[in-house]
Amino acid sequence: MTTTTLPGKRFSQFFRSLNIPPVYYFLIVIFLGSGILDVIYSDGQIFSNQAIRLNILVRSVALGIVAVGQTLVIISGSIDLSVAYMISITSVMSSYIMQGQTENIFLAIVVVFAIGALVGLVNGLIITKLHVNPFIATLGVGLILKGIINATFSNYTGSVPRSFEFFGYERLGPIPVSVIILFLVVLGGWFLLSRTKFGSHLYGVGGNVEVARLCGLRTDRVVIGAHILCSMTAVLTGLFIVSRLRAGAPWVGPDGVYDLESIATVVIGGTLLSGGKGGVWGTLAGVIIFSILSTAFNQLGVNPYLTLVLRGAIVILAVASYTYRSKNMVA
Amino acid sequence: MTTTTISTESGFSKILRNVWTALTKVPPVYPIFIVLFILVTFLSPTYSSMNGIMAFLRRTAPLAILAVGQMMVLSSGGFDLSQGSVVTMVCLGSSLLLNNDPANAYPAIGIMMAIGIGVGLVNGLVTSYLKVPSFIVTLGMMLLVKGLALYWVGGAPKGYFTDNWRMWGRGYIENVPIFDRFPIGLILLIVVGGIAWYIFHRANFGKQVLAIGDNVKAAKFSGVKVNFVRVSAFVISSFLAVIGGIMTGGYGGVNVTIGEGMELQAIAGCVVGGVLLGGGKGSVPNVIFGAYTLEILFTVLNLLGLPKPYRDVIQGLIIIATVAYVALSTRRKR
Numbered sequence: 001m002t003t004t005t006l007p008g009k010r011f012s013q014f015f016r017s018l019n020i021p022p023v024y025y026f027l028i029v030i031f032l033g034s035g036i037l038d039v040i041y042s043d044g045q046i047f048s049n050q051a052i053r054l055n056i057l058v059r060s061v062a063l064g065i066v067a068v069g070q071t072l073v074i075i076s077g078s079i080d081l082s083v084a085y086m087i088s089i090t091s092v093m094s095s096y097i098m099q100g101q102t103e104n105i106f107l108a109i110v111v112v113f114a115i116g117a118l119v120g121l122v123n124g125l126i127i128t129k130l131h132v133n134p135f136i137a138t139l140g141v142g143l144i145l146k147g148i149i150n151a152t153f154s155n156y157t158g159s160v161p162r163s164f165e166f167f168g169y170e171r172l173g174p175i176p177v178s179v180i181i182l183f184l185v186v187l188g189g190w191f192l193l194s195r196t197k198f199g200s201h202l203y204g205v206g207g208n209v210e211v212a213r214l215c216g217l218r219t220d221r222v223v224i225g226a227h228i229l230c231s232m233t234a235v236l237t238g239l240f241i242v243s244r245l246r247a248g249a250p251w252v253g254p255d256g257v258y259d260l261e262s263i264a265t266v267v268i269g270g271t272l273l274s275g276g277k278g279g280v281w282g283t284l285a286g287v288i289i290f291s292i293l294s295t296a297f298n299q300l301g302v303n304p305y306l307t308l309v310l311r312g313a314i315v316i317l318a319v320a321s322y323t324y325r326s327k328n329m330v331a
Numbered sequence: 332m333t334t335t336t337i338s339t340e341s342g343f344s345k346i347l348r349n350v351w352t353a354l355t356k357v358p359p360v361y362p363i364f365i366v367l368f369i370l371v372t373f374l375s376p377t378y379s380s381m382n383g384i385m386a387f388l389r390r391t392a393p394l395a396i397l398a399v400g401q402m403m404v405l406s407s408g409g410f411d412l413s414q415g416s417v418v419t420m421v422c423l424g425s426s427l428l429l430n431n432d433p434a435n436a437y438p439a440i441g442i443m444m445a446i447g448i449g450v451g452l453v454n455g456l457v458t459s460y461l462k463v464p465s466f467i468v469t470l471g472m473m474l475l476v477k478g479l480a481l482y483w484v485g486g487a488p489k490g491y492f493t494d495n496w497r498m499w500g501r502g503y504i505e506n507v508p509i510f511d512r513f514p515i516g517l518i519l520l521i522v523v524g525g526i527a528w529y530i531f532h533r534a535n536f537g538k539q540v541l542a543i544g545d546n547v548k549a550a551k552f553s554g555v556k557v558n559f560v561r562v563s564a565f566v567i568s569s570f571l572a573v574i575g576g577i578m579t580g581g582y583g584g585v586n587v588t589i590g591e592g593m594e595l596q597a598i599a600g601c602v603v604g605g606v607l608l609g610g611g612k613g614s615v616p617n618v619i620f621g622a623y624t625l626e627i628l629f630t631v632l633n634l635l636g637l638p639k640p641y642r643d644v645i646q647g648l649i650i651i652a653t654v655a656y657v658a659l660s661t662r663r664k665r
């Protein structure tokens with residue numbers, strides 16, 4: 001029994017080190033459930049049409065990338081509610097700078113990532129140096145970004161050159177580029193969390209800041225780093241959205257409810273909202289669950305306003321399914 | 332030791348000292364409000380007439396009522412981000428229920444209040460019993476309530492508001508001595524503020540809310556029914572959002588985005604009024620003046636030529652700066 005071959009053992013060790021969370025069983029249930037509903041009430045394309053199943057993954061890209069950043073922030077015991085407006089600012093700024101010219105792509109990407117790093121830095125500094133509750137700090141920063149966007153842009157701005165659309169539409173063989181990028185981001189998040197010192201520090205700070213500080217960690221730097229990475233992922237999501245839409249619009253972030261849904265998917269994925277425990281693979285499952293549901297709503301022809309109601313209810317119930325057993329009182 | 336030094340002081344300096352200590356205890360909202368108000372009368376002559384002042388008081392009354400409701404939740408340690416959607420729902424739902432017939436006004440208001448209480452109950456019960464942090468519950472309810480309202484009316488407001496419905500937000504009582512015209516909305520604010528002041532500052536409820544906001548465990552061990560008080564705070568918040576919604580709709584007319592962002596304005600008003608985010612501190616009159624101070628600040632900035640979208644920037648800065656100031660000064664004391 002114990003005489004497993006060395007590569008097999010290696011593989012099972014590697015498999016275990018991935019820490020695949022139980023949410024994946026839930027993912028399968030949701031997929032089968034919505035597929036069966038689709039067969040009964042609609043044309044059953046979720047099961048029969050390969051393109052729709054692939055589209056579920058493409059739908060996951062926007063939310064998935066930013067949710068990886070949100071996972072890092074939540075593991076470090078913080079939270080980021082400014083991502084929705086960060087996505088909006090990226091989408092309008094990059095499109096405004098590109099103006100349909102291929103030679104401007106590089107400049108646009110550099111500028112939006114610089115803005116992202118700056119916003120993340122500001123978030124982190126307000127939380128760690130001014131000791132503002134992360135929820136309030138990032139809500140306030142989000143409000144400031146919202147005001148700046150609405151004062152500057154009011155409609156579709158600029159445009160994206162054809163060559164930039166590869167991010168949103170191109171395929172490498174059968175797999176869309178965007179899905180590969182999502183997978184790379186998730187893989188990067190997993191590597192950061194489980195294979196680097198910074199990752200261990202994130203868990204330490206999220207578990208107990210005071211203990212981490214007494215162990216000699218520069219806890220402030222860890223939290224600031226997490227926020228910078230989170231804003232960067234929001235920028236990447238914004239770039240993906242702008243390459244899909246072909247022009248930047250100031251409402252893409254708040255309309256996609258990326259702030260609330262990224263937090264919800266992180267919690268569904270099994271990461272503790274209070275920090276210190278969790279991982280990116282669960283978050284990925286949470287994101288795919290959300291896009292299966294929205295595909296199913298689409299297939300079943302649910303009224304768009306009713307979809308809004310269901311999204312709100314699903315977020316609350318999904319988080320509740322993790323928190324209701326806890327003994328702690330929350331506010 | 333200190334008593335002897337004080338008794339040797341002359342009577343006049345003693346009075347001066349007493350006046351000074353009384354002045355330092357005045358919450359900062361009031362001097363800021365007065366300074367901004369004087370500034371605004373210099374910038375625009377409208378605000379130095381009684382009519383202009385009354386119009387300003389009428390315009391801000393709904394926000395002040397929302398802020399009072401928000402304060403109940405904030406000082407218990409939670410957040411209510413669903414208020415803005417409740418305002419939207421009240422306006423959209425009423426436009427449908429009124430059906431352009433004035434006789435339907437009061438039944439419509441009654442139904443809206445019932446729905447508001449329902450929203451508050453869901454917020455409170457999910458937070459207390461399912462232990463979902465209130466900002467997630469109320470953000471979720473923000474989507475849910477807005478979606479439900481839009482689904483209910485089919486995406487666009489139906490009809491217009493009848494005059495007896497709009498009265499609460501934009502009506503005046505004519506020929507009042509001194510004031511000339513007295514806004515009905517302001518009377519509503521005074522009544523709501525009075526009741527809220529009683530239950531928050533004179534009844535047990537307020538002390539229990541503050542105790543929960545300060546330390547949940549200590550409050551529970553000293554016999555506070557934590558869940559009951561918390562659910563009540565959310566119900567009050569949503570109920571006052573309904574009243575504020577009726578006034579906002581009455582003042583501004585029917586509109587799909589009417590309530591958007593009002594929850595954050597109410598939170599900013601509370602912060603200006605000295606409410607501690609995270610719980611444990613709050614006061615009804617200060618919060619009402621906090622809402623008025625916020626609005627008058629925006630009036631000043633508007634008169635100075637700042638574009639409207641920058642309101643959000645200023646609001647964000649106020650929230651962060653105030654919370655940071657409180658956090659840093661309490662740390663220094665420790």
